Amino acid sequence: MPDHPIKHAALLFAMQDEALPLIRRLELADKGPISPPMPMRWYDGAVGALRIDVVVMGADRRFGIDCIGTQPAAVATQLVIDKLDPDLLINAGTCGGFIKRGGEIGKVYLTGGPFNFHDRRIPLAPFEKYADGGWTLCDVDAWAQALGLEQGAVSSGNSLDMNDDDAARIERAGTIAKDMEAAAIAWVADQHEKPLCAVKAVTDLVDGPHPTHEEFERHLHTASDALSETLDKLLNYLADENRR
Amino acid sequence: MPDHPIKHAALLFAMQDEALPLIRRLELADKGPISPPMPMRWYDGAVGALRIDVVVMGADRRFGIDCIGTQPAAVATQLVIDKLDPDLLINAGTCGGFIKRGGEIGKVYLTGGPFNFHDRRIPLAPFEKYADGGWTLCDVDAWAQALGLEQGAVSSGNSLDMNDDDAARIERAGTIAKDMEAAAIAWVADQHEKPLCAVKAVTDLVDGPHPTHEEFERHLHTASDALSETLDKLLNYLADENRR
Numbered sequence: 298m299p300d301h302p303i304k305h306a307a308l309l310f311a312m313q314d315e316a317l318p319l320i321r322r323l324e325l326a327d328k329g330p331i332s333p334p335m336p337m338r339w340y341d342g343a344v345g346a347l348r349i350d351v352v353v354m355g356a357d358r359r360f361g362i363d364c365i366g367t368q369p370a371a372v373a374t375q376l377v378i379d380k381l382d383p384d385l386l387i388n389a390g391t392c393g394g395f396i397k398r399g400g401e402i403g404k405v406y407l408t409g410g411p412f413n414f415h416d417r418r419i420p421l422a423p424f425e426k427y428a429d430g431g432w433t434l435c436d437v438d439a440w441a442q443a444l445g446l447e448q449g450a451v452s453s454g455n456s457l458d459m460n461d462d463d464a465a466r467i468e469r470a471g472t473i474a475k476d477m478e479a480a481a482i483a484w485v486a487d488q489h490e491k492p493l494c495a496v497k498a499v500t501d502l503v504d505g506p507h508p509t510h511e512e513f514e515r516h517l518h519t520a521s522d523a524l525s526e527t528l529d530k531l532l533n534y535l536a537d538e539n540r541r
Numbered sequence: 542m543p544d545h546p547i548k549h550a551a552l553l554f555a556m557q558d559e560a561l562p563l564i565r566r567l568e569l570a571d572k573g574p575i576s577p578p579m580p581m582r583w584y585d586g587a588v589g590a591l592r593i594d595v596v597v598m599g600a601d602r603r604f605g606i607d608c609i610g611t612q613p614a615a616v617a618t619q620l621v622i623d624k625l626d627p628d629l630l631i632n633a634g635t636c637g638g639f640i641k642r643g644g645e646i647g648k649v650y651l652t653g654g655p656f657n658f659h660d661r662r663i664p665l666a667p668f669e670k671y672a673d674g675g676w677t678l679c680d681v682d683a684w685a686q687a688l689g690l691e692q693g694a695v696s697s698g699n700s701l702d703m704n705d706d707d708a709a710r711i712e713r714a715g716t717i718a719k720d721m722e723a724a725a726i727a728w729v730a731d732q733h734e735k736p737l738c739a740v741k742a743v744t745d746l747v748d749g750p751h752p753t754h755e756e757f758e759r760h761l762h763t764a765s766d767a768l769s770e771t772l773d774k775l776l777n778y779l780a781d782e783n784r785r
Contacts, residue, residue, distance in 0.1 A: 332619075332623070334732055334733055334734070335619065335729075335732050335733075336732060357671055357732075358731065358732050358734075359671075359676075359731060360667075360668075360670055360671040361667075362667045362668055362671055364671075365663070365668065366661060366663075366672075367611065367612050368611050368612060368614075368615040368725045368728055368729075369615070369728075370612075371612040371613070371615050371616050372615050372616055372619045372729065375576075375579065375616045375619065375620070376619070379576070414699070416660055416698075416699055416700065417610060417699040417700060418699075418700035418701065418702050419609070419610075419699075419700065419701045420701060420702065420754050421701065421754050421757070421758070423604075423605075423606045424604075424606055424609065424701075426604055427601055427603075427604040427606055427608075428610075428699070428700075432603075454660075455658070455660055455661040455662075455663075455672070455699075456660065456661060456662035456663065456672075457662065457663045457664060457665065457668075458662050458664065460704065460705075460706050461704075462704050481612045484612055484613075485579075485612075485616065487602065487603060488578055488579050488580060488601075488602050489578055489579075490578070490602075510664050510665050513665070514665065
């Protein structure tokens, strides 16, 4: 875990629907856009002595939908670190899980990495490792044990589906959670040497029989509620650690 | 073209080797990192009455190589707009060309869009258009005509290679230039309502007989020299327009 006590955690969510259960549960204040005209929205509050910021990607100016994917996530991470300078970044959201690795709808993972990209293929020797990433940015062993949560590799890409190239990289890394943001957040966090963990709730089973986009829509609210409950526990655990 | 006169242009390059010929040609001053500890480097100078900033992605802290790809490009664009507020963004760099659309090694395109992504597949109705992008952010007709340059669609993704999913999207858009940054820059520029054009020099022929990564390495310097020459002409043209 990070060397210094965590007094201030910033949570990054891609979608409003993923974040709302936690925002309501913690009664966070709506601070508006964190850096207009960029769409990212900022909420703040506290859990005990732990200061909490939540940043959600917000709605695209032109298309009107949540800015999911790695490009907005990278920009949001830069804005959060630059403007809020938290002790810990938490990427919270939903993910695809894998039946063959114990994944179930609504299951929640807590992990400090490795965070990989599965859709950056750059077959030039010095760029290959950079393309994949593989960042581990926080030791969450004690937290995961205390909360009874499983850890493992997260893999990010800009597609909700998965083609053969993606699948090969996802498999090679023993991925438990497929998402669309974590590795981009990890890249920015790594440049700043900021600790990052991810809390990811399963909306769909990548190796199951149902199309990802159908499962995603069906289970988004269930998974987001489970996510909020786990985040509440984690934040209270971190707040309690502060008092020791 | 943009409504107001262009007094200040900011150029975004992914790789140092792509940018150096222009930096030397215009004798730009090295201003160091634009927002440490992020790796992006900043150079400034002028062409006549036109103020010029150049921002290059810089070297990854961990992997030591140029931060190519869409995530650093998105962050760099946010930093450039936030800190420098130029009248015009120019994404300058190398690209893959297409023989079937008249592409040749060293050919240079000037385009204001459309800028598309070819590796963001989100088959949920409201997200599909956002995923593809399709931003046109600058009317460059007069500039392209004056300089004798061809225009057309640019398509961006995080891989140097191209798989079938990428190829289908690249083909559908009638793409003339395949790159790894333009669409990410376009997304950020669009949130800020900033005009963006791209100047792209062909290093490799995507539909040719040679593997992309071999051609890319062989032609990077030739293409970067051609790029620098065209950029010099464009910047002088814009500077002259200012005097009218």
